[in-house]
Amino acid sequence: MKSGLGYLCYAFFIVLSCLAPTPVYSASVISVQSISIMPYNEAFKGLKGACNCDLKQFLLSEMQRYDVVKELQRERPQVIVAIGSGAVEKIKAIKNIPIVYLMVPDTQSDITGKSNMTGVNMDIPPDMQLDIVRQALPEVGDIGLLYNPVQQGGFIEKAKAAAASAGIGLTANAVGNPRKVSDQLNLMTGKIKAFWMLPDVSVITPETVEILFLYTLKNKLPVITFSSKFLEMGALMSFEVDPNDMGVQAAEIISRILSGADVNQIPDTNARKINITINDRTAKKLGLTISNEILNKARVINRD
Amino acid sequence: MRLTDFLKAKRESLGAKILLITTLFIMVMYVSFSFFIVYYQNRVLKEHLLYEGRQLAGLTAHSLRLGVFAENKELLKGPIESILQYKETIYVQVYAPDGKLLQALAKPGREHLIDLINEHPDVRMKAMTEVKGSGSIISIEQSENIDFWAPVVSGDKYTEESLFYDQGPGTGGDIIGYVRIVLTKEEMQKMMREVVKQSIIVPVLFLIAGWIISYFIIRGIISPLKKLMTGVKSLEATGAFEKVPLETNDEIGKLASAFNDMADTLKQREEEKQQLEEQLRHSQKMEAVGTLAGGIAHDFNNILTVIKSYGQMLQKTGLKKEDERRFLDQILSSTHKASALTRGLLTFSRKQTINPHPVNLNLLIADIEDMLRRIIDESIELEVDTTKEDLIVLADKLQMEHVLINLVTNARDAMPEGGRLVISTGTIDVNARYSGAVDARTPGRYALLSISDTGTGMDLQTKERIFDPFFTTKDVGKGTGLGMSIVYGIINQHKGYIDVRSEPGKGTAFDILLPLDESAPEEERTEGMHEVKGGTETILLAEDDSDVRTLITDILTLAGYTVIAAGDGDEAVEKFIQNKDRIDLLLLDVKMPKKNGKVVYKEISRMAPGTKVLFMSGYAAEDTEKREGISDKPLLPEEGTELLFKPLVPDEILGRIREMLDKHSE
Known part of the structure; x- marks a missing residue:
């Protein structure tokens, strides 16, 4: 008798299991990554670790023979994650599937005005950056920057406000044409004590980078930049987002979308974690002393 | 004239020809080589200049990138001045993509080129268009310069990704300007002039x-060929030749060796020729002397x-007075000596009639041994050593x-202080393998007669000439030189x-080989064996010498014969026809005018076969036959013929005639 009742109970459990609804958080997510570089891989790693979802990866550099958009439409994932500007550029045509981007600058036009798109941009708020600069270089004085009014107009406004509140003088010269970088830099000579390099491809070119660093070297100006790769060219300090944490941030957004939230209702957000890197050799050459408070937080390279 | 001869001689000189050909060959080789070197060097230098120009243009374009990007003259100036330090760079221009001149600098001292080069805007635009199309550096060669046009390309544009990260893909640079570098060819031309100069001097x-x-x-x-030529000319001119020294063992050395051998052979031939000529002259002389002596x-x-004959006849008639008999004996004695002299002359001229008969050589020696002992001195010991075997020779x-007397006399003269003289005999078989002392060439069995002495001997030179006529080692008047x-x-x-075997101080030995005639027994012949006996038969006498004819007629007539005499061959035949029955x-004399004795006999034989005949001759039998064309074979062996040798003596004539008549009558 006992055994007959046991079999009956087991069969009931099986039937119930089959009839139960599928959990939304286990739905399929496809991550589209333009290339396999370390920051993007780190971001994917953070995403994968935090996302309670069926995560699949499309690496565009390995799918050049395929029409990625069609492939994604055929797969019909519940969410598409775009890692990097290249990935956003590639899949921006998709309107019917929620897209969560990350590792993308805020200035990229592809991410603005898209109802099925939200994510984590790479912008670090100017007040945060200026605060760190002030902590690192208390005597820095005025800071200069060049910007394209079309691309960076909003950011400049925020920067000016942040600088004013931080007690830092900000000389921001607009540059419509990269060829004018040299002229604009010359206009700043004697007025600034440091240069703030903004991520804008309409201003930053290989030539303007060379001009800029030649200029700053000639005028012994520390350069604060947005990528640690310019530290090797002589920049003093860089502020970068944390890719892994951005992956975690993206996973949180995905979780919300999968939970039924409307993607259109989820606002674009900034990176919440900043990596500071300091070129010790440049600091010494310029005779600058970085505060220990920042040094403790930062990654220091070229330390002799 | 001398210069002309000199040049002509040089033109015909093998050495000059080889030297000229070698010189021409070397010149052609070096000219070709120089042309090749100049051509190749020019190409290399030009390629090098082009390569350097391109490298320079590329580097310049890169270094001017910021200046061109910023269109900043000051930024452009520094790199351009650096480029102008390069010795072949004389001018640099930098243009914006739209053709606007951004900077132009010339090497100090070359500023005048600026206007000159700028005179060709079309060329400039064309070059920039070409560079823009190809995206690479181009070169335009001019007479004195080479222009290099290079694009000034910006770096890869940043993308949103590459702006942040190193690994971002590049989008490719844009042409942001053009650089024109003008390199002068002066340095290259200067180097080429130096190369040409070296290419001329070194060759x-x-x-x-x-x-x-x-x-x-x-x-x-x-040089060896010249020596050879000198040797040939010397040989040609004088016959004298000095051997060419063999300095090498190569073809020239072998040629010299062959030439030396040839010259030796020629010299040997020449000596042989001279010897033969001498022998011929000597032979001709001897022939002439012999002919003269024989004729006389x-x-x-x-x-x-x-x-x-008349003396003997007179002797037989009996002279009564003692003085007359003594005078006649003296006449006959002198006649005998004259006969001996005549015999000697005939023998020398080989016209001596020989009357060969089978003779035992041992007996012949024994017969004259006493006489030989009388010839030699008592100081000389004569030993006669003959074999027991009879040595029958036809002699x-x-x-x-x-011969014996002559050789013994010579031996005696060779032993003035006395010595030993040996006369020995023996036999020898001469066959193909015979290699005895005597150079006998006809195989057969021979009697060997040796006469050896222990005298002074002879040197080689004397030995070689011992049988030459008129050669004598004796004092003048003591020898005629005819004996040997x-x-x-x-x-x-x-x-x-x-x-002859002889060496100085070791004596001399003469070896004589005479063919043995073992088939014929020795004839027992004694002087006066023919009994002087006449007859009554009729004899046809043919003799051209009238004295001899008269003599024989007298002898025969006195002996009772009837003589029909004829003075020549024709007359003899004619008289035979007239008197053939009796x-x-x-x-017949063998030698006669018109018809010789043999011809006469043949004609008569045809008319009257079996006619008895007796020939007379003053020449040796074989020589007579050949000389007169009587027969190719010896006359005597012919059956029915006999020969009577002159000088004739009455008893011999009568005896032989009687013998002949009686013989055939039997």
Whole structure:
């Protein structure tokens, strides 16, 4: 008798299991990554670790023979994650599937005005950056920057406000044409004590980078930049987002979308974690002393 | 004139030809080589200049990138001035993509080129268009310069990704300007002038060195040839030749060796030729002397025959007065000596009639041994060592006695202080393998007669000339120089051989080989065996010498014969025809005018076969036959013929006639 009742109970459990609804958080997510570089891989790693979802990866550099958009439409994932500007550029045509981007600058036009798109941009708020600069270089004085009014107009406004509140003088010269970088830099000579390099491809070119660093070297100006790769060219300090944490941030957004939230209702957000890197050799050459408070937080390279 | 001859001689000189050819060859080689070097060097220098220009243009374009990007003259100036430091760079221009000149700088001292180069805007625009199309550096060669146009390309544009990260893909740079670098060809042309100069000087030096080396090499080759040529000319001109020294063992050395051998052979031939000519002259002289002597002796023989015969006839008539008998004896004695002299002359001239009969050589020696002992001095010991075997040879006994006497006399003269003289005999078989002392060439069995002495001997030179006529080692008046020559002639006539073995101080030995005639028994002949016996038969006498004819007629008539005499061959035939029934014997001289004795006999034989005949001759049998064309074979062996040799003596004539008549009558 006992055994007959046991079999009956087991069969009931099986039937119930089959009839139960599928959990939304286990739905399929496809991550589209333009290339396999370390920051993007780190971001994917953070995403994968935090996302309670069926995560699949499309690496565009390995799918050049395929029409990625069609492939994604055929797969019909519940969410598409775009890692990097290249990935956003590639899949921006998709309107019917929620897209969560990350590792993308805020200035990229592809991410603005898209109802099925939200994510984590790479912008670090100017007040945060200026605060760190002030902590690192208390005597820095005025800071200069060049910007394209079309691309960076909003950011400049925020920067000016942040600088004013931080007690830092900000000389921001607009540059419509990269060829004018040299002229604009010359206009700043004697007025600034440091240069703030903004991520804008309409201003930053290989030539303007060379001009800029030649200029700053000639005028012994520390350069604060947005990528640690310019530290090797002589920049003093860089502020970068944390890719892994951005992956975690993206996973949180995905979780919300999968939970039924409307993607259109989820606002674009900034990176919440900043990596500071300091070129010790440049600091010494310029005779600058970085505060220990920042040094403790930062990654220091070229330390002799 | 001398210069012309010199040049002509040089033109015909093998050395000069080889030297000229070598020089021309070296010149052609070096000119070709120089052209190749100049051409190749020019190409290399040009390629090098083009390569350097392109490299320079590329570097300049890169270094001017910021200045061009910023269109900043100051940024452009520094790099351009650096480029102008390069010695071949004379001018640099930098243009914006739209053709606007951003900067133009010339090397100090070359500023005048700026206007000159700027005069060609079309060329400039065309070059920039070409550079823009190809995206690479181009070069335009001009007469004095080479222009290099290079694009100034911006770096890869940043993308949103590459702006942040190193790994971002590049989008490719844009042409943001153009750089024109003008390089002068002056340095290259200067180097080329130096190359050409070296290409001329070095080959000339090599040519001179090659010419000098060739000269010495050719001289080394030609020098032996010149010596050869000198030797040939010397040989040609004088017959004298100095051997060319063999300095090498190569082809020239072998040629010299062959030439030396040839010259030796020629010299040897020349000596042989001279020797043969000398022998020919000597032979001709001897022939002439022999002919003269023989002719004289023949006639003299006839005269002596007449004197001797009439003397004997007179002796037989019996002279009453003692003085007359003594005078007649003296006449006959002198006649006998004259006959001996005549015989000697005839023997020397080989016209001596020999009367060969089978003779036992041992007996012949024994017969004259006493006489030989009388010839030599008592200080000389004579040993006669003859074999027990009879040595029958067909020989003229008198002649052989003459040989022995002559050789013994010479031996005696060679031993003035005395010594030993050995006369020995023996036999020898001469066959193909015979290699005895005597140079006998006809195989057969021979009697060996050796006469050896222990005298002074002879040197080689004397030995080689011992048989030459008129050669003598004796004092003037003591020898005629004919003795050994006559001996040689006698032995030769007997178909024998004679040789001499002698060394100075070791004596001399003469070896004589005479063919043995073992088939014929020795004839027992004694002087006066023919009984003087006449007859009544009729004899046809044909003799051209009237004295001899008269003599024989007298002898025969006195002996009772009827004589029909004829003076020549025709007359003899004619008289035979007239008297053929009563002629019993023909007595014919062999040598006669019109028809010789043989011809006469043949004609008569045809008319009257079996007619008895007796020939007369003053010449040796074989010589007579050949000379007169009587027969190719010896006359005597012919059946029915007999020969009577002059000088004739009455008893011999009568005896032989009687013998002939009686013989055939039996």
